[in-house]
Amino acid sequence: MRILYNLGMILLDRLMKIGSKRSAKLKLAINGRKNTFEAVKSFKKASPSPLVWFHVASLGEYLQAKPVIAAFKKEYPLWGVAVSFFSPSGYEQAIKKKQDWVDFMCYLPIDTPTNANRFVDLLSPDMVFFVKYDLWANTILAIKKRKIPLYLVAASFRKEQVYFSWYGKFFKDILLCFDHIFVQNQVSKKLLDELGVRKVSITGDPRFDNVYKTSLSPKLFPEIQQQLVQKVMVLGSVWQEDMNNLIPFINQSKDIQFIIAPHDIDNEIIENWQKAITLPSVKYSEFKNQEQPQAWKVLVIDNIGMLSSLYQFAHWAYIGGAIGKGLHNILEPLAFGIPVLYGPLKKVSKFPEAGISEEYGCGFPVKDESEIKSVIVKLSEEKDYEKACKAAKKLVGDNLGSADNTMAIIKKER
Template identity: 50%
Template sequence: MKFLYRLFFWGLPTILKGFGLIFPRVNRFLAARKNLFLRLKEFRSRYSGKLAWFHVASLGEYEQAKPVIEALKKQNSEIGILVSFFSPSGYEPALKKPHPLVDFVTYLPLDRRSWAQEFVRLVNPSSAFFVKYDLWYHHLEALRKFGVPHYLISASFRPNQPYFRWYGGFFKSMLESFNWIFTQNQPSLDLLNTIAVTNASRSGDTRFDRVWATAKHAKSFPEISHWINGRPTVVVGSAWQEDMDLILPLIEAHLDYVWIIAPHDLSPEPMDRWAKQLSVKSVTYSKWAPESQASILFIDNIGMLSSLYQFAKIAYVGGGFGKGLHNILEPLGFGIPVIFGKVKNVSKFPESIQSQHQGCGFEVNSPEDLLNVFDRLEQAEIYQKATFAAQEWVSANVGAADRVMQKVQELTPLS
């Protein structure tokens, strides 16, 4: 298996160049990695101090990394932070909106052995943190070679992953290389036990820390508050067409509400199409004025959504019908019930099941389902139970980042 893995990554750049002739996004993926090592050298010439390396796949995992970055900096304010991304969809927004505690953002090179060793040599981290998944054999091998302690945080495992299959020895070796694995939940820890990986403990999902902090320090939007003017509000996050097929009839049935809708696709076309299907006035945020008489506000930018849930009586989070459910913990952090479409792969989104067990999450599969759930949540007693459940569940899970750093300090003190 190791030979096949190395052979694959030896030939992958050539394969990707071929695909780049057909798919522009592949060219973008390759072009972004040009001069990667040169940029690292330049950064390390400017910053020669101790550095912690965090690797994330994309934006969702970056959000999980941030509470641990903050907890680490509390323990050792002098340590620098480097974050690597695999996906442009994470890297590009992180560059546009820098985190004050992050010193450098980079792509991860493809997992060729020589490239991985050069990357780790140049970064020269004193510790490394991988978030949730996106594990690369040669990068982990390089960390072992250079004696760098490394950890997997907010890990979430499923029985159908290669680690737990009969052929999984090669993949299991990646898990065994970590100094410690911190799982989101008990089922993930139980799965590790089935393959005798014991360098692990349950710390919880660091996203709870993140959404708790966001809710406590939400951005202020006084003009939106003035526009709402006390009216009941629904905030829809990361809406796909499949979600809007359910939401549009709901809007027409509840014209007494105002609606803030953040589409997954920020291009004008879907928003224009949805606006034409509605009997009430709508406007995009980029063209909106506070005195607008519209009752529907489309958010056509990135960065506002997580704080907009402060205005919601009820939230709907999209993606369940599509490639993946967006972050339902964000609205729950504000103590409001959340509705979402039927999740195709619940093992990838265990919070969808858990939120329903807790009584603050509601899954729907049709316009009729959504209308029924919405009408139930308009009943004061049911609504109060759902909001209490959201508050209890989030507050009970806050502290995952502190638990991670406490264990890291026990194993390899960072100060």
């Protein structure tokens, strides 16, 4: 299996290079990795202090890592912090501004044995954290070989994953390399117990800590707030599949203002949405530069980085992705104490927070425009709305403290 895995990494590298000729995202991934080793060398030369390294797949996993990074720095303030990303959607967003506590960021090289050993030797970390699921076998084996303390945090496992299949021994052995695995829920712990992985603790999802912090001090957008004259519904990280259901609902909702944040900023797609929407709409880039901003019913956010704070204006939220590639972050609006709608999930076990939100009474799956309308009508009743808002606040409050609990266990074991 290891031979097949290594061949797969070589194939992945070649396919990404071929794909980069047509895909802007893949081009960023390829070009971003060209100088990784030199960047690591320069960083290490200038930073001799002890180093902790966090690896994340993309932006969502980085948001899970941030509370753990903050908790780590609280315990070990003199350590440096390095963060590696696999996906451009994480790295390219994070690199735009200085990140709290983080001293160095880079792309993780493609996981061939040569790349893995070279990267680990150059970075020479004193402790390593992988976040959630982005587990690269050769890199993990290189870390284990050098006896560097290795942890997996915010992990969430499902029965259908390769680790639990009849052919999954190679990947099971990768899990056994970790000194301690911190999981989000009891289901994950039980699955690991059945594999014989013993160093496992349930510490929850650090995203709750992160979204709660954001809700306490969101970015201010007075130019938006001044234009709000009705109840607002924020449509976050939406795709075309979501908008197929949402546009008919928008067009018949005369008493609601909508803020739409597309998952991908594509001017052609946004313009097509605006043409299909019959209510007055404007792009944020145009709106914010107007001396006398025009009144709008629909505001389309055509940039990255605002969404997590826009929920402060929302009475309800709809989070996209469930109909397509996967549900995006429903915890951000829940942290503001508002009910959340989302599309029908193909794999409920892959997004446990959705199931939990339904159990609490603040999450509502909707399969089409009529169900969206039905839920909003129900949540327009004061009694039902207040009940859902209280449930959202309780859900988030019940799940705070993951990062501190994780670090408490690590400190005890060291």
